[in-house]
Amino acid sequence: MVERRFAHPVLDASALGDAPVAVRARRRNRDLARRGRRAACRARPLPAPRHPALAGPRLRGQIECPYHGWRFDGAGRCVSIPALPGFAPPASHGLSTLGLTEAHGLLWLQLEADAPLPRFDAEADAKLRKLNVGPYDVAASAPRIVENFLDLAHFGFVHEGWLGDRAHAQLGDYRVEPTATGFVASGCRARQPKSNRLSSEGSWVDYRYEVTSPWSAVLTKLPEKQGGYRDEIGLFVCPGDEESSRVWFRMALTDFDSSDDEIRAFQHTIFTQDQPVLESQRPKRLPLTSGEVHCAADRSSAAYRRFLRDTGVTFGVLS
Ligand SMILES: [Fe+2]
Numbered sequence: 121m122v123e124r125r126f127a128h129p130v131l132d133a134s135a136l137g138d139a140p141v142a143v144r145a146r147r148r149n150r151d152l153a154r155r156g157r158r159a160a161c162r163a164r165p166l167p168a169p170r171h172p173a174l175a176g177p178r179l180r181g182q183i184e185c186p187y188h189g190w191r192f193d194g195a196g197r198c199v200s201i202p203a204l205p206g207f208a209p210p211a212s213h214g215l216s217t218l219g220l221t222e223a224h225g226l227l228w229l230q231l232e233a234d235a236p237l238p239r240f241d242a243e244a245d246a247k248l249r250k251l252n253v254g255p256y257d258v259a260a261s262a263p264r265i266v267e268n269f270l271d272l273a274h275f276g277f278v279h280e281g282w283l284g285d286r287a288h289a290q291l292g293d294y295r296v297e298p299t300a301t302g303f304v305a306s307g308c309r310a311r312q313p314k315s316n317r318l319s320s321e322g323s324w325v326d327y328r329y330e331v332t333s334p335w336s337a338v339l340t341k342l343p344e345k346q347g348g349y350r351d352e353i354g355l356f357v358c359p360g361d362e363e364s365s366r367v368w369f370r371m372a373l374t375d376f377d378s379s380d381d382e383i384r385a386f387q388h389t390i391f392t393q394d395q396p397v398l399e400s401q402r403p404k405r406l407p408l409t410s411g412e413v414h415c416a417a418d419r420s421s422a423a424y425r426r427f428l429r430d431t432g433v434t435f436g437v438l439s
Contacts, residue, residue, distance in 0.1 A: 122432040126333050127221065127228040127235045129356040129368060132252055136227060140183055144360040145229055146435060152220060152227065153183055153194070183215075224354060224370045225252045238336035239301070242352035242372035249376050253387040254368040260398040261436035262335045262359035263406035263428060265367055268394055269337050269355045270329050270420040275310055278393050282314050285322065296423040302331035303427055305420040315343055316351055317378050317386040331424060334433045335359060350374050353387075362436050363404040367391075407438045 123146060130143040131152060140153040182199065183192045191200040196215035201207055219230035224240045242248050258265060268274075272291055275284025288311035296305045308327035315325045328340040335358070341351040354370035369387055403411070408429045414422055428437060 121434065123334070123359075123435050124231045125235055126335070127230050127237045128335075129224075129226045129358045129366075130229045131227045132255070132368075133222045133225050133227055143229070143358075144366075145358055147361055150218070150229060151183075151215075152229075224356065225250065226356060226368060226370070236301075236333075238332035238354075238356070240332075240338060240352075240354045240370060240372075242338070242354070243370075245352075245372065248350070248352060248372040248374060250370065250372050251380050251383060252368055252370055253384050253391075254366075256367040256391060256395065257360075257364070258367055258395055258398055259364050259404075260401065261363050261405050262357040262365045263424075263433070263436045264398055264401055264404065265357050265365055266331070266335060266337055266355065267406060267421050267424050268398055269339070270305065270331070270424055271418075272308055272310060272327065272420070273417045274397070275312070278397055279390060282390060282393070283310065283312050285311050285313055291417045294419070296419050298427075299330065301333065302337075303423050304331075305329040305423065312343075315341065316349070316373075316375065317382055318349075318375055319343070329420060331427060334428055334431060335365075348374060359436050365436075403438060405436055405438045409439065411438070 128145040130145055130150070131141060135141065136152055140151045143150050143152055182194075184190070185192075189202040190198055190213070192215050193199050196217045197211070198209035198213035198215075201209055201213070219233060219235070221228045221230060221237060223237050224243050228237050243250065273289070276286035276289040277284065280286055292307065292309050294305055294308040296303055306328045308329070310325050310327060311322060312319070312325045313322040315323060324344045326342040326344070330338045332338060335356070337355045339351070339353045339355070341353070343349055350373075352372040354372070356368045356370060358366045360366055369391070371383060371387065373383065375383065406425065406428070408425050429439075
């Protein structure tokens with residue numbers, strides 16, 4: 121599957137301590153554990169009853185299976201089977217390991233060596249304050265979630281009084297251009313009553329979206345007022361199953377005045393307006409070729425579907 125070529129966001133970077141943590145990516149449970157600064161351990165695909173999640177206490181640098189007490193070292197080698205004290209476990213009894221890289225406040229699982237991580241250039245900008253919002257577990261396919269993030273025409277209805285105003289629902293003639301890793305939609309403009317936590321009055325806001333992988337996009341917001349203000353919001357989605365996903369927002373903001381909780385509360389309000397729409401969409405998998413009516417205002421959606429089709433993505437879509 122082409123999806124293996126892309127890194128999957130699976131956990132907040134701060135959430136992996138000494139104990140292994142179970143995560144889910146593309147229908148498979150994986151057990152993450154630290155080995156030095158970077159490592160992921162994945163239980164071999166034993167028959168289901170014999171393959172419990174390994175999440176639990178980690179013992180002196182080792183991982184203990186909570187079912188039969190098998191122990192594994194940080195490299196995934198099985199070093200002890202308590203039911204057979206004299207037995208030296210062969211390599212086949214070990215765990216296979218996968219790459220786990222920290223970036224953008226998250227841990228990214230790499231099913232293939234050196235699978236590229238999506239860009240988020242704002243991460244390196246010291247003038248922007250960074251924090252994660254989420255994760256949200258959403259009963260929607262990852263492509264539905266990304267497409268909604270790119271959609272401007274719903275602001276005046278789903279986010280009325282916040283990101284949109286139904287009296288200004290008309291969209292301008294924004295542009296879509298391909299890039300090496302996705303595409304950019306620019307020249308988007310929206311009249312927003314409350315475009316961010318610090319907004320005290322409505323303003324026009326310029327939007328620029330960049331799709332950076334099948335399940336990642338970056339939004340840049342530039343209000344015409346509030347001189348120097350800039351929001352960069354990374355959307356990073358992990359497709360747990362075809363029709364359910366885990367969602368993070370990586371915020372990079374010029375707002376250093378608000379508390380983390382205040383910023384999270386604003387973004388939470390916005391996303392929980394989107395979530396019921398996302399979870400009610402049918403079909404839950406995004407149709408790539410036909411079955412849904414589009415108009416000219418939906419050209420970012422059309423570009424996204426074309427990008428998924430050209431990339432060969434099959435997970436969470438209807439071809
Ligand atoms: Fe929305």
